[in-house]
Amino acid sequence: xxxxxxGSFRDPASRVVIDGDRVFRLLDERGMQAWRVxxxxxxxxxxxxxxxxxxxxxxxxxxPGSAGALEHPSLPxxxxxxxxxxxxxxxxxLLQLDLLRDALGAGLTIKDATPYNIQFVEGSPVFIDVGSFxxxxxxxxxxxxxxxxxxxxxxxxxxxxxxxxxxxxxRGDIEGPTPAQxxxxxxxxxxxxxxxxxHVRLQARMEARMSDRAIRSDLKSAGFSADLILANVRKLRxxxxxxxxxxxxxxxxxxxxxxHVARDRSAKTEFLEEEMSSSSPRRVLDLGANDAHFSMVAxxxxxxxxxxxxxxxxxxxxxxRARGLDxxxxxxxxxxxxxxxGWGGVERPSLFQRANPDLVIAYGLIxxxxxxxxxxxxxxxxxxxxxxxxxxVEFVSPADEMVGRLVGNKLPDELHGERxxxxxxxxxAECFEVRSERRxxxxxxxxxxxxxx
Amino acid sequence: xxxGYLDPGSGSLILQAVVGGLTGLAVTVKALRSKRAMKRAVKxxxxxxxxxxxxxxxPAEP
Numbered sequence: 001x002x003x004x005x006x007g008s009f010r011d012p013a014s015r016v017v018i019d020g021d022r023v024f025r026l027l028d029e030r031g032m033q034a035w036r037v038x039x040x041x042x043x044x045x046x047x048x049x050x051x052x053x054x055x056x057x058x059x060x061x062x063x064p065g066s067a068g069a070l071e072h073p074s075l076p077x078x079x080x081x082x083x084x085x086x087x088x089x090x091x092x093x094l095l096q097l098d099l100l101r102d103a104l105g106a107g108l109t110i111k112d113a114t115p116y117n118i119q120f121v122e123g124s125p126v127f128i129d130v131g132s133f134x135x136x137x138x139x140x141x142x143x144x145x146x147x148x149x150x151x152x153x154x155x156x157x158x159x160x161x162x163x164x165x166x167x168x169x170x171r172g173d174i175e176g177p178t179p180a181q182x183x184x185x186x187x188x189x190x191x192x193x194x195x196x197x198x199h200v201r202l203q204a205r206m207e208a209r210m211s212d213r214a215i216r217s218d219l220k221s222a223g224f225s226a227d228l229i230l231a232n233v234r235k236l237r238x239x240x241x242x243x244x245x246x247x248x249x250x251x252x253x254x255x256x257x258x259x260h261v262a263r264d265r266s267a268k269t270e271f272l273e274e275e276m277s278s279s280s281p282r283r284v285l286d287l288g289a290n291d292a293h294f295s296m297v298a299x300x301x302x303x304x305x306x307x308x309x310x311x312x313x314x315x316x317x318x319x320x321r322a323r324g325l326d327x328x329x330x331x332x333x334x335x336x337x338x339x340x341x342g343w344g345g346v347e348r349p350s351l352f353q354r355a356n357p358d359l360v361i362a363y364g365l366i367x368x369x370x371x372x373x374x375x376x377x378x379x380x381x382x383x384x385x386x387x388x389x390x391x392x393v394e395f396v397s398p399a400d401e402m403v404g405r406l407v408g409n410k411l412p413d414e415l416h417g418e419r420x421x422x423x424x425x426x427x428x429a430e431c432f433e434v435r436s437e438r439r440x441x442x443x444x445x446x447x448x449x450x451x452x453x
Numbered sequence: 454x455x456x457g458y459l460d461p462g463s464g465s466l467i468l469q470a471v472v473g474g475l476t477g478l479a480v481t482v483k484a485l486r487s488k489r490a491m492k493r494a495v496k497x498x499x500x501x502x503x504x505x506x507x508x509x510x511x512p513a514e515p
Contacts, residue, residue, distance in 0.1 A: 010459075111459065112459050141461070141466045141469045141470070142461075142469055143459055143461040144459065144461070145461065145465050145466070145468075145469055146461055146462040146465035147459060147461075149465070179465075198468070198471075198472065202468060202471070203464060203465055203468050205464075206463075206464030206465065206467055206468050207462055207463075207464035207465065208464070209464065210463040210464040210467065211463070211464070213463050214463060215463040215466050215467050215484060216461075216463075216466060218484040218485075218487045219466060219467065219470060219480065219484045221483075221484075221487060222470075222479075222480045222481075222482075222483035222484035222487060223479070223480050223483065224469075224470055224480050224484070227473065227476070228469055228470055228472065228473035228476070228477050228480065229469065231472055231473045231474070231477070232469050232472045232473070235472060
């Protein structure tokens with residue numbers, strides 16, 4: 001049974017339809033015309049061969065009601081820019097600019113510039129919206145420039161220049177900051193950076209002055225050419241290249257050096273490997289993945305691993321090691337995971353709708369939810385059950401040293417009940433079957449669970 | 454007609470000419486001048502190329 005992808009409706013020329021594991025792109029006459037030009041170019045097969053653009057094959061005959069149709073390989077996991085780290089967005093921005101440069105060289109252009117057209121496969125960015133390419137018409141400016149600044153450049157500037165994470169902004173406003181908003185935010189010396197003066201302040205001023213004036217055909221008759229777009233792309237590329245996030249490795253990033261982490265790592269790895277041998281999961285969701293050690297173990301054993309963590313610095317390091325691995329990265333606070341949002345509340349499905357795991361790893365996690373995020377233990381167990389798949393979970397008792405640090409100044413009567421190991425055993429018995437367990441220390445136990453129907 | 458589903462923003466479009474050094478500056482000046490000339494012509498009631506007016510979607514006077 002096929003269904004239209006809820007996030008693919010803005011471009012009337014090209015629409016994605018999902019049918020089980022298969023992904024199709026339905027094209028109207030204009031979309032089909034653009035595809036013919038793209039398919040005949042030297043640019044497209046080369047970009048597909050080097051892994052920068054997703055592959056596409058034409059279906060013949062096309063389904064009724066469409067002028068043409070393409071089939072794409074199914075992507076293992078869809079993530080959104082508000083779940084990416086700084087380097088992921090930066091690499092995606094560079095890919096967008098490089099593809100535009102190369103496309104222009106072949107007489108093509110890219111009609112938009114949004115990170116939603118880019119996905120990460122085995123740790124590398126891949127451009128997935130083949131429908132965005134079209135023939136370049138002489139005299140046309142780059143239509144996606146404004147969108148590029150709002151959804152790539154300004155978010156990167158926020159982190160690199162102001163130390164402000166871009167993810168909450170992109171999650172709250174899918175279109176990204178406007179030039180006027182960025183102009184208001186940029187102060188100090190950065191205000192005088194040539195990139196800020198041009199792409200932020202001047203763009204904000206021009207937008208305000210020309211808000212109701214169409215200029216496209218005037219530019220064309222005034223002699224606008226692709227060389228001007230290429231000059232802009234060159235300058236944008238060197239600006240994006242110059243943006244760096246100097247992150248500190250404190251807090252979670254040093255978690256791996258805690259004594260219990262090193263002590264328990266091999267036992268936890270063994271427990272995971274036993275679970276993987278018995279259930280052979282295809283998709284493993286590693287919640288609170290930290291340095292993604294267990295995600296990598298799962299990926300090396302043939303599963304797609306989705307490493308979720310709320311610490312951007314630690315996931316930056318994971319991204320640096322993810323190339324070539326079947327490992328997806330999602331930056332998200334587990335007490336407030338990415339919701340379903342956008343048009344109709346469904347355009348961008350929630351993180352867990354997209355994860356669709358058949359094994360969940362919850363190592364070193366639930367005590368943080370219970371003691372730091374104040375989630376009742378019963379709610380945490382019910383949440384683990386909601387994934388409707390096998391779960392391996394580490395229980396940490398109130399007597400554990402780490403729990404003492406998480407509790408901080410909270411008094412015992414300010415904490416939720418059902419915190420003891422005996423309580424946890426009762427809670428999991430209500431909705432899971434315990435397949436196996438392993439005690440790591442008097443305070444820590446691993447459980448392998450299967451959901452009760 | 455050139456059809457696009459994305460609003461590129463006129464300010465952002467003209468900015469792309471500015472980036473291109475002297476050539477770009479010449480294009481910018483020319484484009485803005487042609488816009489002003491068209492507006493003046495309409496204001497004075499002079500005969501103008503209808504197609505060109507349609508293309509440029511002349512805005513109302515502020």
